[in-house]
Amino acid sequence: MAAERRAAGTLAPPEVVFAPVRSQTAFEETVDRLGTAIKLGLLAPGSQLPAERELCTRLGIARSTLRQALTALSQSGHVFATRGRGGGTFVADPQPPADPPSAQMLSEWRETCDRRLAVELGVAVLAAERAGPEALAGLEDVAVALDDSLEDFTAYRQADIRLHVGLAEAAGSTWLVQAMTEVQGAMTDLIAYIAHPPEVLASSNAQHRRLISAIREGDAMRATQVMTEHLQGTEHVLAGLLPRG
Amino acid sequence: MAAERRAAGTLAPPEVVFAPVRSQTAFEETVDRLGTAIKLGLLAPGSQLPAERELCTRLGIARSTLRQALTALSQSGHVFATRGRGGGTFVADPQPPADPPSAQMLSEWRETCDRRLAVELGVAVLAAERAGPEALAGLEDVAVALDDSLEDFTAYRQADIRLHVGLAEAAGSTWLVQAMTEVQGAMTDLIAYIAHPPEVLASSNAQHRRLISAIREGDAMRATQVMTEHLQGTEHVLAGLLPRG
DNA sequence: GATCGAAGGACGGAAGACCAAACCTTTTCT
DNA sequence: AGAAAAGGTTTGGTCTTCCGTCCTTCGATC
Numbered sequence: 074m075a076a077e078r079r080a081a082g083t084l085a086p087p088e089v090v091f092a093p094v095r096s097q098t099a100f101e102e103t104v105d106r107l108g109t110a111i112k113l114g115l116l117a118p119g120s121q122l123p124a125e126r127e128l129c130t131r132l133g134i135a136r137s138t139l140r141q142a143l144t145a146l147s148q149s150g151h152v153f154a155t156r157g158r159g160g161g162t163f164v165a166d167p168q169p170p171a172d173p174p175s176a177q178m179l180s181e182w183r184e185t186c187d188r189r190l191a192v193e194l195g196v197a198v199l200a201a202e203r204a205g206p207e208a209l210a211g212l213e214d215v216a217v218a219l220d221d222s223l224e225d226f227t228a229y230r231q232a233d234i235r236l237h238v239g240l241a242e243a244a245g246s247t248w249l250v251q252a253m254t255e256v257q258g259a260m261t262d263l264i265a266y267i268a269h270p271p272e273v274l275a276s277s278n279a280q281h282r283r284l285i286s287a288i289r290e291g292d293a294m295r296a297t298q299v300m301t302e303h304l305q306g307t308e309h310v311l312a313g314l315l316p317r318g
Numbered sequence: 319m320a321a322e323r324r325a326a327g328t329l330a331p332p333e334v335v336f337a338p339v340r341s342q343t344a345f346e347e348t349v350d351r352l353g354t355a356i357k358l359g360l361l362a363p364g365s366q367l368p369a370e371r372e373l374c375t376r377l378g379i380a381r382s383t384l385r386q387a388l389t390a391l392s393q394s395g396h397v398f399a400t401r402g403r404g405g406g407t408f409v410a411d412p413q414p415p416a417d418p419p420s421a422q423m424l425s426e427w428r429e430t431c432d433r434r435l436a437v438e439l440g441v442a443v444l445a446a447e448r449a450g451p452e453a454l455a456g457l458e459d460v461a462v463a464l465d466d467s468l469e470d471f472t473a474y475r476q477a478d479i480r481l482h483v484g485l486a487e488a489a490g491s492t493w494l495v496q497a498m499t500e501v502q503g504a505m506t507d508l509i510a511y512i513a514h515p516p517e518v519l520a521s522s523n524a525q526h527r528r529l530i531s532a533i534r535e536g537d538a539m540r541a542t543q544v545m546t547e548h549l550q551g552t553e554h555v556l557a558g559l560l561p562r563g
Numbered sequence: 564g565a566t567c568g569a570a571g572g573a574c575g576g577a578a579g580a581c582c583a584a585a586c587c588t589t590t591t592c593t
Numbered sequence: 594a595g596a597a598a599a600g601g602t603t604t605g606g607t608c609t610t611c612c613g614t615c616c617t618t619c620g621a622t623c
Contacts, residue, residue, distance in 0.1 A: 087483070089496050090355040091368065093378035096344040096581095098609065103339055110335040123336065124570065133338035135611045140572080157619030158569045187491040191440025198439065198546070199432060238332070246432040251334045297542055301443070341610095343580065369599065380582040385601080402590025403598040 099134050103142035106132075109258035111151050111164055112171065114231040115238065122152070122162040174262045182263055182315050186308050189256045192249060193237070193304060197296040199244035201288045208243035212285050215239060219278045223271040230261065236281060243288075260307070267310060277306060344379050348387035351377075354503035356396050356409055357416065359476040360483065367397070367407040419507045427508055427560050431553050434501045437494060438482070438549060442541040444489035446533045453488040457481060457530050464523045468516040475506065481526060488533075505552070512555060522551060 097105070110116045122128060129139040143162060146152045150169035154162045178185075204212075215236040222228040234257050241253040280303040287295040342350070355361045367373060374384040388407060391397045395414035399407045423430075449457075460481045467473040479502050486498040525548040532540040 087360050089492055091376045094344055094347045099339055099341040102341055115332050131336045156571045159620050160570050184493050188493050191436050194439045195436025247334055248429050248433050401600045404591055405599050
């Protein structure tokens with residue numbers, strides 16, 4: 074039903090070609106970018122953002138636009154600003170509670186998982202091909218941190234994100250890093266409200282370790298295999314809890 | 319160098335978070351969408367587009383904005399319009415010659431290949447998991463068409479795209495279909511000016527066939543393996559011709 | 564303690580993108 | 594002849610974004 078058969082010579086009208094063109098404004102995109110970075114812990118609580126005048130040039134937008142975004146983030150409690158010399162904009166320390174996943178998020182959970190699959194598999198293969206010793210050492214450190222966080226899901230999840238984003242960085246593709254952060258943001262919204270007993274987290278981290286060792290040996294095949302298993306874990310849990318996608 | 323080691327507990331400032339936020343306008347996005355669909359042959363030469371008044375609602379934009387895009391595409395010779403009842407906007411039959419790849423395209427060729435790797439691997443795995451008999455039959459047909467086009471690279475490339483997009487459709491993820499069309503558009507720009515002797519095309523299509531058979535058997539591992547080889551073909555050629563990425 | 568400099572905060576106008584709703588012109592079908 | 598369906602045109606308004614300027618705060622330095 075998804076893909077009807079069609080003659081090889083002629084062309085059937087595809088669907089995505091005429092799908093709605095979603096034109097996010099610079100303001101929305103900025104709120105999104107910084108917001109997920111904060112949600113994912115990529116911007117640590119208490120850490121300082123670059124000065125507005127610098128940040129707006131880095132983001133390629135006007136300062137007033139950036140300010141709109143920062144105002145929104147400050148009103149939602151994600152950042153706060155102090156004035157005067159030595160002041161600046163900082164990530165709030167007690168982060169506001171994540172809002173519950175929207176109906177739309179939930180209805181698209183399978184698409185999200187599919188997207189994650191593509192990104193993570195690409196990362197696994199490329200990391201196996203390119204990851205250097207320092208990058209691997211860094212990943213090992215994160216794996217250690219993960220083992221120390223089995224009792225605290227929030228902490229575990231943050232380190233988990235750091236590991237996956239770290240893998241994307243080790244893969245050496247900025248596009249993959251960006252896609253990874255986006256996809257992890259979406260996954261976080263889905264996972265947040267699911268119970269994760271320590272045993273599950275422990276076995277998940279064991280997969281991390283196997284993944285890292287496969288990457289160290291440059292064994293792309295094994296890396297993809299381990300990664301696939303790793304992802305199926307979450308997917309099965311979601312499939313059991315959410316309406317069929 | 320790409321990813322420096324950092325302590326597991328603290329957070330280093332990531333880079334992509336502050337990367338320029340690219341806010342494409344609706345006009346640009348529309349030209350892009352329709353333009354690549356035409357370039358890729360997803361919209362066949364001579365075929366008719368939906369009426370403006372319908373298309374603009376489907377795309378979720380105003381008619382004036384859509385008209386800007388259509389005007390641009392007509393001026394570049396990709397479409398033409400006829401007035402009056404029974405008229406409409408049609409894809410031009412002799413498509414204008416593709417413009418040579420920009421310097422930026424060439425400098426980012428490795429990123430493009432990385433992105434393609436992720437998309438195609440995801441497609442391979444999910445297609446192996448979900449592809450139905452009809453979808454597979456359609457793919458076989460395209461493979462036949464490919465064998466008939468070994469002497470004509472333009473025709474081969476069009477069928478090649480149809481096959482890869484068809485795989486994405488068989489994978490059942492609209493996101494993957496969209497990503498696939500984008501990535502194939504970028505690849506086309508890169509490949510257009512490279513000689514492809516019939517022997518190369520024949521062996522490439524042999525890989526297609528092995529891929530399809532792996533998918534039919536639901537053998538995700540073999541599918542990813544074949545796909546990886548398939549992609550490495552192009553990548554090696556590009557690596558030999560283009561500056562190191 | 565006065566001053567300087569660096570940070571956030573606020574305003575106002577100009578430009579551009581987008582939208583909405585008309586209306587005009589051409590062509591074909593009934 | 595007229596209705597209908599398509600592209601072509603015009604107008605005016607709204608919203609976003611940009612740019613520049615100025616204000617306010619406050620730590621650091623002299």
